[in-house]
Amino acid sequence: MSRATINAEPEPITIAVDRTALVIIDMQRDFLLPGGFGEALGNDVSRLNAAVRPCAWLLEVARARKMLVIHTREGHRPDLTDAPKAKVERGSPTMRIGAKGPMGRILVRGEPGHDIIAELYPREGEPIIDKPGKGSFFATDLHLILQNGGIENLIVCGVTTEVCVHTTVREANDRGYRCIVPGDCCASYFQEFHDVALKMIKAQGGIFGWVTDSAQVLQALAHEK
Ligand code: TIU
Numbered sequence: 001m002s003r004a005t006i007n008a009e010p011e012p013i014t015i016a017v018d019r020t021a022l023v024i025i026d027m028q029r030d031f032l033l034p035g036g037f038g039e040a041l042g043n044d045v046s047r048l049n050a051a052v053r054p055c056a057w058l059l060e061v062a063r064a065r066k067m068l069v070i071h072t073r074e075g076h077r078p079d080l081t082d083a084p085k086a087k088v089e090r091g092s093p094t095m096r097i098g099a100k101g102p103m104g105r106i107l108v109r110g111e112p113g114h115d116i117i118a119e120l121y122p123r124e125g126e127p128i129i130d131k132p133g134k135g136s137f138f139a140t141d142l143h144l145i146l147q148n149g150g151i152e153n154l155i156v157c158g159v160t161t162e163v164c165v166h167t168t169v170r171e172a173n174d175r176g177y178r179c180i181v182p183g184d185c186c187a188s189y190f191q192e193f194h195d196v197a198l199k200m201i202k203a204q205g206g207i208f209g210w211v212t213d214s215a216q217v218l219q220a221l222a223h224e225k
Helices: 045-064 142-148 161-174 191-206 214-222
Strands: 003-006 013-016 020-025 068-074 128-131 153-159 178-182 210-212
Touching: 003 214, 013 153, 013 178, 020 045, 020 161, 045 068, 045 153, 045 214, 068 142, 068 161, 128 142, 153 161, 161 178, 161 191, 178 191, 178 214, 191 210
Parallel strands: 020 068, 020 153, 068 128, 153 178, 178 210
Antiparallel strands: 003 013
16 A cells, blocks of 8 residues: 655654545635635635645646545535525625625525636546535535545645634544645635644644645655555
């Protein structure tokens, strides 16, 4: 079995590559481009673009290694029956989930804004998890797909670091997965939240997982044994 050792904090981690999935969280137009949900919440969305190229590097290598690649999208059914009232009600009425924006209805499945950015677009055969919440395990079949694929370790990338990435890492950690988070493959609208979110993952002996960067993951995969 091919193994790779990734330099990480709080300590290096050795993984079986065929038991490791790359999980790319919510790299959707709605979060990364102007006119979507992220901007409707009052954020400067340009901050998130820094994560795109590092994610693309890992995606290319994961595909070449034939690792399981999973993409997630946050969003809701067009009739919003899966959107809690408490979630929809937040923010100004014209900018809420379901409201019409320049990229279609905000955070609604099937709308242009809900889909994944071109640079990281899923390939045929790569599962896409449509999730109604921040975490990728809540009300989805992600755990089942990972279990059926014999996956034990997750390399978790995407946006935003302290919201959907963090919630997913916490959910995954409680389900027994080792989570490895390359910090430069994640981004937040708030630099301080990004920084502290990564610190929280690796604190206390790696309470939620391991933190590294894309270069370390690429190097480890180039030296698989
Ligand atoms: N607002 C924010 O930072 N994030 C989200 O609402 N969703 C995700 O993180 N994907």
